[in-house]
Amino acid sequence: MTPAQARTLVSERFPAAQIEPPAEGAPVTVTVPPDQWFALARFAKDDLRCRFFSFLSAVDWKDQGLEVVARLDHLDDRVGLMMKTKLGPGVSACPSITPIFRGADWMEREAYDMFGIRFEGHPDLRRILLTDDWEGHPLLKSYAVDTPHPPYR
Amino acid sequence: MSIAAPGRVEVDYAGSERLTMNMGPQHPSAHGVFRAILTLEGETVVGVDAVIGYLHRCHEKLSETLTYAQYPSIASKTDYVAAMTSEFAYVRAAEQIGKIEVPKRAQYLRVITSELQRVASHLLWLGTWCLDLGGALGGGATIFLYCIRERELILDLFESLVGARLLYGFYQVGGVRYDLPPGWAKTCRETVDLIDSRITEYERMLEDNPFFMARVQGVGYISRELAEDVGIAGPLLRGSGVNFDLRRADPYSSYDDFQFAVPVETAGDCFARYRVRMVEFRESLKIVRQALDGLPEGPISSRPGLKSVAQTRIPKGEAYARVEGARGEVGCYLIADGSAKPYRMKWRGASFSNLAVLPHIIPGHKVADVVAIMGSVDPVFGEVDR
Numbered sequence A: 001m002t003p004a005q006a007r008t009l010v011s012e013r014f015p016a017a018q019i020e021p022p023a024e025g026a027p028v029t030v031t032v033p034p035d036q037w038f039a040l041a042r043f044a045k046d047d048l049r050c051r052f053f054s055f056l057s058a059v060d061w062k063d064q065g066l067e068v069v070a071r072l073d074h075l076d077d078r079v080g081l082m083m084k085t086k087l088g089p090g091v092s093a094c095p096s097i098t099p100i101f102r103g104a105d106w107m108e109r110e111a112y113d114m115f116g117i118r119f120e121g122h123p124d125l126r127r128i129l130l131t132d133d134w135e136g137h138p139l140l141k142s143y144a145v146d147t148p149h150p151p152y153r
Numbered sequence B: 001m002s003i004a005a006p007g008r009v010e011v012d013y014a015g016s017e018r019l020t021m022n023m024g025p026q027h028p029s030a031h032g033v034f035r036a037i038l039t040l041e042g043e044t045v046v047g048v049d050a051v052i053g054y055l056h057r058c059h060e061k062l063s064e065t066l067t068y069a070q071y072p073s074i075a076s077k078t079d080y081v082a083a084m085t086s087e088f089a090y091v092r093a094a095e096q097i098g099k100i101e102v103p104k105r106a107q108y109l110r111v112i113t114s115e116l117q118r119v120a121s122h123l124l125w126l127g128t129w130c131l132d133l134g135g136a137l138g139g140g141a142t143i144f145l146y147c148i149r150e151r152e153l154i155l156d157l158f159e160s161l162v163g164a165r166l167l168y169g170f171y172q173v174g175g176v177r178y179d180l181p182p183g184w185a186k187t188c189r190e191t192v193d194l195i196d197s198r199i200t201e202y203e204r205m206l207e208d209n210p211f212f213m214a215r216v217q218g219v220g221y222i223s224r225e226l227a228e229d230v231g232i233a234g235p236l237l238r239g240s241g242v243n244f245d246l247r248r249a250d251p252y253s254s255y256d257d258f259q260f261a262v263p264v265e266t267a268g269d270c271f272a273r274y275r276v277r278m279v280e281f282r283e284s285l286k287i288v289r290q291a292l293d294g295l296p297e298g299p300i301s302s303r304p305g306l307k308s309v310a311q312t313r314i315p316k317g318e319a320y321a322r323v324e325g326a327r328g329e330v331g332c333y334l335i336a337d338g339s340a341k342p343y344r345m346k347w348r349g350a351s352f353s354n355l356a357v358l359p360h361i362i363p364g365h366k367v368a369d370v371v372a373i374m375g376s377v378d379p380v381f382g383e384v385d386r
Helices: A003-013 A033-045 A104-115 B057-066 B073-074 B084-099 B103-135 B143-160 B183-209 B210-214 B224-230 B234-240 B270-293 B349-356 B367-377 B381-385
Strands: A029-031 A052-060 A066-074 A079-088 A093-095 A118-120 B016-025 B037-040 B042-053 B317-326 B328-336 B342-348
Touching: A003 A029, A003 A033, A029 B042, A029 B317, A033 A066, A033 A079, A033 A093, A033 A118, A033 B381, A052 B143, A052 B342, A066 A104, A066 B328, A079 A093, A079 B234, A079 B270, A104 A118, A104 B042, B016 B270, B037 B367, B084 B103, B084 B317, B084 B328, B084 B342, B103 B143, B103 B183, B103 B210, B103 B270, B103 B317, B103 B367, B143 B183, B183 B210, B183 B270, B210 B270, B210 B367, B234 B270, B234 B328, B234 B349, B270 B349, B349 B381
Parallel strands: A029 A079, A093 A118
Antiparallel strands: A052 A066, A066 A079, B016 B037, B037 B042, B317 B328, B328 B342
16 A cells, blocks of 8 residues: 555545645645544554554644644555544544554543543543643643642642 | 453452552662552462653653754653664654755764664663563673673763763754764774674573573563554564564665664564564664764764754644654654744653553563563653653
């Protein structure tokens, strides 16, 4: 499978998906609405055979809301797939892809910890890097770097 | 497909009581601060809950407050055992967005330092892992001290090049910070030859030892399917039969100029991961020799000297840059907004993904095997917690 073939397959299966034009060194980048997030992950694993789960994270676009990003790779054909979904302003719920990729378990916990995204369907969604009594989600743009956290500061 | 955690593992047990054992966070075999809450049935582990975050400094938030010139030296604090490669991932991401060329000489210097770093990191791994296995190696401290002795030589090389032994700040956007001092290449060649000759010595010490073999063979099996699903990388992935090395699959920084082999083992156990790393020692040394032979003349940076830290500006855009670190794919997902600081930076620590495999492979093993498995994963907690 080549990146061009991957783009065609995705656009056939997900007509609503936004696929970024090819650029040198860039992976196949696909943005889908949150309700197709799970289906895209399933399609990527089973049909595109992008089975290597690289990472999952999020970006806070301030007024435009949160965006969840995940990267998969096809290790034999060396095709990278960057999946994105915009949750929309004020929304912090996203379907979990843990049932598809076991690697998403810790990554989604981290995104929950840092951004407060509730991954629906995650079997064990709790903080991973910060302590359970931590207040707030540090990677949100609204969280100031010098936010005091008693008793430390 | 189930997630292994206490209370969730289905086991058949006949009347024996379950015991919860706390391993860490200050356990000598944890190689840092890692807490594993083990659920035991007799000596057999049936569930693992991994607790991480003790070293969390929120590098991702920190990077949003530091300029492209400042952050690389902080990046080395993620994986402090292989600091060169962490810096590398960050500057590569910035260079990719800004389409910044890196002079050939700087590319070669990056290759030399990252390969020496891989050797230094693997030496520390081998020494500490054998120290963990302890009793099986007649105390285990012998090989540890041998490895530290060799690693010291590499740290000396780095010290004479950068001025620092562990955390360097050697890479910068557009090139590297320092050129080789006089006589460095000669010392480097001598060191490389010396280490090369000693690798064989370690192999004989370990592989001729039946206790070592008994403790690592068939222990901690990771299937190819699990490896890809969790996203483990580097020697772990190659130990599970996947021929994937970023230096070959996605060559960067002139890696396609060099001849080297990518070791792959199919057994998927601790011994397979050990074998992969032992071959990688020699391959890395081979790359260093080739890079020293072919080192081109020329500038070491494509950018003029900095007058202020805010001078390096990267245009709007995003990139995911990855390098093959000692522990696998070290990735930096960077979003730039045109200012002197990133809008968002996501650090894909190889150790984080590698460690996430532990709850899947440990159940079913004895407590003593947990130590062997954890060592074979080679986690660095600065990178896990970031």
